[in-house]
Amino acid sequence: MSHYHIDTNCIHAGYEPGNGEPRVLPIVQSTTFKYDSAEMLGELFDLKADGFFYTRLGNPTIDAVEKKIAALEGGVGALLTSSGQAASMISVLNICPAGGHVVCSSAIYGGTFNLFYKTMREMGLEFTFLPADCTAEELNAAFQPNTRCVFAETLTNPSLVVTDLELYAKTAHAHGVPLIVDNTFPTPVNCRPFTFGADIVTHSTTKYMDGHAVQVGGVIVDSGNFNWENGKFPGLTEPDESYHGIVYTKQFGKAAYIVKARTHLMRDLGAQSSPNNAFLLNLGLETLAVRMERHCSNALAVAKHLEQNDKIAWVNYPGLESSKYYGLAKKYMPNGTCGVISFGVKGGREAAAGFMEGLKLASIVIHVADLRTCVLHPASTTHRQLNDEQLKEAGIGADMIRMSVGIENIEDILEDIDQSLKNL
Known part of the structure; x- marks a missing residue:
């Protein structure tokens, strides 16, 4: 549905009912899914086949909403999470393990600041915080050899600083790292950060995307544009022994980042959305524009x-x-x-x-x-x-x-x- 305008995609993207199927996205309220052979289930576990086998990693209702949001942002894939906090954490941890460094705007949501400044520092990550409207020289000086990403908000909460996305993206790319942008306040209706060079987008879907204060959730969207094979991201370019040695960039190409976020971090952290929350979120997305x-x-x-x-x-x-x-x-x-x-x-x-x-x-x-x-x-x-x-x-x-x-x-x-x- 890429040829439709964004307000049309708010309604229709992600779910296309077939003949005699529900017109409205249904809630698939099941934790697990039946298969006729152990071989087929094994291929799903080995990431050799597509399908649903356990709702922590995928579910038809959740999948449809992820596809809708990916379409709205113009990305190759999305991952719904249990909260915006979970989305922020996973988006960084996916490429920045203990010992890594993050350049971050200081004018971010207080919960995100505390997550980075307190909890993730205790997990072994380093953060350098800068004013959101810092100069190019100040931003450039914050990078270190172990910097693995830059994190900012499109429109900061609550100080309402408009981040110069092109400046942040250009500087991040000059240092060989991606720009992660929290796009919660503008939503893709008012800003699509990928257009301006951002690589990963997050949202607290609890906010405007839901719009009715009935579900807590988050989402990570992958642009598919960043080149992970520059030597800085071994988690994506070296064999993952927990999946029999698959290499994400080789097996999943442009979707390597978002597939790893799902199959590695969501598998282990379990911060998944529920089918019912995804259903409620979808109702909100339909009227977002x-x-x-x-x-x-x-x-x-x-x-x-x-x-x-x-x-x-x-x-x-x-x-x-x-x-x-x-x-x-x-x-x-x-x-x-x-x-x-x-x-x-x-x-x-x-x-x-x-x-x-x-x-x-x-x-x-x-x-x-x-x-x-x-x-x-x-x-x-x-x-x-x-x-x-x-x-x-x-x-x-x-x-x-x-x-x-x-x-x-x-x-x-x-x-x-x-x-x-x-x-x-």
Whole structure:
């Protein structure tokens, strides 16, 4: 379905029912699958044949959604995971074992930062964190002989820095390593990082892809474009004894990375999606394009409205012409960025809390990027594990409010904001 537009592929890609089959992707709620011969099952275990034999490694419902997301991003394959955290971890571990080094943007989701800074460092990986909008010289200087990948977010959560994808990709490739990009906030509807040189894309599908806050999940998508045979990635180019010595690049070609992620790391870590969650995710994906259009138009209206209120200290939204990232946003996300904005209420942390507690339509929740408008104070919640210096590097102040603008009627959203500000 590559010839269709992305909004059509949101609905149709990944699953094509045959004559008399369900029109809607069915839930195959089974852990295992029957075969008539031990030989056939053995070939599946040896990766010599395609098919499903255990849902941890593959399932018809999950497979269809993986194919849909791969089509949306323009990749050769995808792997659904149990969470966005699992996707971030597996995407790096797949090519960067203990002793390896990662160059990483510091302005990433707090949970991802903590995963890298704490847990994966304890697993033996090294990380160098840089400002998302660092210069080419600063980025180039961060590489080491053992660097195996670069990790960044297209649009950072919650500081909303627009990453210069072409700069990051060009620099990573000059050092012989891939660029991994978390594309959760823009989604492939608004940005396709592979177009700008990224090699691997991840998402927390819990966010806009689902859009209804009903399932937790993640996904890794492989572009199929990176040359793994440059001597830096033996896990992909040398025999894997746990599969009788297969070499992923030789047996699976452009899909070597994503096949290894599934057959090695998913096999051993077990952070798989469930068929039911994949089904729910697919329902969200079917309306992703129309929802993103509404999220973006509503968020831009809210951002412009807040700019005019004298109780607001500052507003950050890349769609605003006043944003320092407006030019990059137009380059990488010309049709809109996302529904998330950040701003500060005059009076600092206490005023921020008062504003949030005064809202009636919008809710204070830990979640972001679903169809309901919600707010959060990142410094005391999602990023509370960061110290003051780390908060500064991530672009998060004590007065910052993250508002995820939903798809309600814009007049109702603006009225809710105004009544709360009026009562401060």
